[in-house]
Amino acid sequence: MTTEWHALPDTIKTFMTALDAREDDRASATFAADAVVTDDGRDYRGRDEIEAWLADSVSEYTYTSEFTGATTTAEIVDVGQHLHGDFPGGVVDLHYRFTLRDALISRLVIEP
Template identity: 45%
Template sequence: MNDTFTAYDPATLPASVVAYLDAHDEKRYADVAALFAPGATVLDDGKTYEGIEAIRAWSEKSSAEYTYTSTRIGQRTADGGQVTVRVRLDGNFPGGTVVLRYRFTLRAGLIGDLAIGV
């Protein structure tokens, strides 16, 4: 797999990926949940959240835990429609700064799976 990231350019990404990032940053949890396909999963911090209601609850809880700003710094699109966006978070969590990879797998234009990791 190609591990090279290019500069973040929302014009070249699928609409659902950009819409998720925007809704998440703006704390629009219903909009976040609406971007996921039925039966979708999110893997974050070693835990899996399955289904739209669980994903909505996760998005609310994960956004409320700490105060932070996010900066989208890179992206990569792989064969098979998988999209990874690198996001730098700066905030009041342990360590203060982290760069995360948001790996999206799309299904019929919606997010089928999202894995978040370093």
Template identity: 40%
Template structure:
């Protein structure tokens, strides 16, 4: 498993989702998910359009932070994008792995875990 920071190797769907999430564009992010998609953020799961919309628009909104992609790799059918965050949230820094599973051209599952 090679790790790189080159996001160009990611499927277009994942790059578009990351951009939509950063922009807090819920409509664009939701359009990239399957109808049965599940997002798990450090153990809390979200499914269904309303919960997923809330997650995309509200997760981390109470904090100011920067994020940098520090690694991209493929683990079987899962694409892993490591993010380094720094900001005014508890602890001040975090490394998170965004683990994407696709179903065709859409995201079926996203697990965000401490890296």
């Protein structure tokens, strides 16, 4: 099912806006203690690794992002983002695939 920004779960909206604002502490608070993030083919497990990944990712490149749409299934919320910045290639469309548990992110996969 297609989902508009305003209809996304609050946890996902909080994460995405905190990520855009480079607020890694606020973003990390949206994850379960045992969460797993996969980004660029690498897994980050647990709060400590996720916090380190967030700190690195918010400082590595400067970019802007635009919400391009979302779809939801019973288990996954897939949020599309268009990024433009000073990273290699300069432009990319990414999918942020969230799995939630008890209103926290238990799994996030970021890929084109």
